[in-house]
Structures are given as structure tokens and as C-alpha cells.
Amino acid sequence: MVFRPSIFEDQDFHDAGYKEWSIKHAWFADMGGFLITYPGEDMPSFPVDAKQLCSLVKDGYLPYPELDEDEIEDKSKSSGLAKLFTIAQACWFTFNTIFRFAQGLVVTTLEITTLSFILVFLVTSFCWYHKPMDVNRPITLELTASVAAIRGSYHQNPGSQWYETPFEFLSRDEWFISRFWKYYIQILHYLHIPLFIRPERRPYDRIPSHYGPNVDFRAEIICAPTVLLFSSVFLIAWNTDFPTTAEQILWRFSSASMVAFTLFGGLAALYFHKTIFKADTAQQKTQAIQNKSRSSWIFRVLSKLKNIDPEQDPALEIPLRALIPISLVCVLYAVGRAFILTEDLIGLRSLPKSAFETVSWSKYIPHW
Secondary structure, eight states: OOOOGGGGOHHHHHHTTOTTOOHHHHHHHHTTOEEEEOTTOSSOOEEOOHHHHHHHHHTTSSOOOOOOHHHHHHTOSOOHHHHHHHHHHHHHHHHHHHHHHHTTOOOOHHHHHHHHHHHHHHHHHHHTTTOOSOOSSOEEEEOSSOHHHHHHHHOSSTTSOOSSOTTGGGTOOOOHHHHHHHHHHHHHHHTTOOSSOOOOSSSOSSOOTTOOOOOOHHHHHHHHHHHHHHHHGGGGGTTOOOSSHHHHHHHHHHHHHHHHHHHHHHHHHHHHHHTTTSHHHHHHHHHHHHHHHTTOHHHHHHHHHTOOOTTOOGGGOOOHHHHHHHHHHHHHHHHHHHHHHHHHHHGGGSOOGGGGOOOOGGGTSOOO
């Protein structure tokens, strides 16, 4: 994910007196850069994110990791030069596409789709400016007390079941997006289409790459216009010449559905997260379904659909009145998205002559 919640919580470390803690340190932690263990305990080491690490360090259960930014860079797989080169390529493609429009040259749907990905890439690169490329060698920290003792000092019910790591309760905050994201990822796993490799053991040996944090208002300011612009880019090809009229109509429908999905999704996220995703309401709904399930097999099936997690993690339960409408809209979005990607390829079979012409830069660059 583009954002991590602890990226905006550096102040907690600073308030505790650790002024050298930076956003880069937070990224490193949220990428699984710190593993913790307790000598003599059978439990294998497991990662902690920045928020969990902050709590454990402030309360004396972990030593503060003495790690400077140069050491973090040394553990990363990418250099600043490689990042700069990639961004330069993306900007060049963008400028080239803009000037093709300016000179009246045909821009293919494949180029427009590429432009939409570049938009997201540039915003992501901005947000990931301090993010290490990857974590090759995590750092292991030793706890000063047992896992059970630490859970007992924080948790009202230390013997309760955990699903990812023993200290997940210190930072875990499943919300509208993360619940649906994990729900659909689980469906893909059931269909044997694993887009993401899941941790196989408990506790997790790494922080999953598809982790979806509950973003704050500052992140929403960046996300909302970016997603809207991404979905609107496809409207550029509204009047483009397609091989057939049917393909043009389908493109218009699909591109319009992208924008509609974005607007509906934003409103739905706001409504569902602020209302029926509240913990007390979710518990009431669960109890209502359980009562009805005793008398009807339909309700038993519906009750199972609410939570398809193999571990039946209650934090991943989705109320049916959110699951059904959102899933239907997501199916329509997937169909429209699939057509756009398909048209990008099949549309290449019949292109006008100007699609093969290059930009005449001499019109814009002074020459003698």
C-alpha cells in the first residue's frame, strides 16, 4: 500500500526522546525490518511495525534500535539513481503523449492506459520518497520479558486468540478497505490465483505486502484526487477512432463506469466505515444472524459468507448489507477494467497512419 499509518506517527518517538527517528525508520519497520524474539521461548521470531515498536520501546520491553538512515539504505535493493532514471522515463512518456495530442497525432488506447499507470506511479514515488526499496536483512531485537507477560501488561484478556502476531492488538485497525481487500484476496486464493504470497506460519514471519492501513485525512487529500484522475484518464479516448462502433460504445461505457465506481466507492467507504462497520453494530448484526441461522439454512450460508477467512478472524467480518452491494459494483468495475485492458491490445489491429508518426520536436525546440 502507498500509505502506512505509522508514517504519520513519528511524533510518538520524538515525544519519547528519540529525535533521530525518521520517516525512513518508520518505513523500514513497517516493511518488516525489525524482528523480535525472547531468549528461551519456543515461539519463532516475528515482525513488529513502527507503532508496535514505539509502544514496546517506550515501555522498556525492547531496546531502541540504534540504526541510522545510511544503514537502512545499505539494506535496500535500489539506488537513488535507479529511481531517478525510472521517473525520468515516465515523465518523458507523459510529455511525448501530451505533444502528440498537441500536433493532432493519434494516441492509442494502450498509450492512454499507460498514462493512467504513470499518474499513479508518480504519486506513489512522491509518497515513497523516504521508503527503502526492499528489506533484505531484518534486524532482530530481544524482548526484556516474555510475550505472555507483555500481553498481560497491555491486554485486558491476554489469553485471547491472536491471528497474525501476538502484538497485533497494539496497532491493528481493520477498516472498510482492508476488510474488502483481504476478502477478495482470499477468494483468489480459493480459486488458486494467488496474486500475493501469504505468510504460511503463525506468528507471521513477515509483514504482508497487501497490508491496507486505515489512512488519515492527510492521506485522503492525496488519495482522493489521484484515484479520480486515474479513473478519468480513460475518458480522453471518448472520441477516438476505434476499429468498430461496438468497441467505441463499450469503451465509453467502461471508462464512464471507472469514474462512477470511484465516486460511489468514496461515498460508500465513508458511509459504511462510519456506520455499520462500528464494532458494536457489527456485533449486533452477528448476533442477529446467528439467531436466525438456527431456523434457516439460507441464513447459515449467508453467515459463512460474511467471513471467509480460514482462521475465522472476527476482525475481517463484513456485514452483508455492505458485502452484497459493494461486491456487485466491484464485479461491474472488473468487467469494465477487463475490457479496457483487452481493447488496448485488440485495438492495435487497425490503427490510422498518424499513430505511427512521431512528434516533430523541431516545432518546440529552437534550432539553427
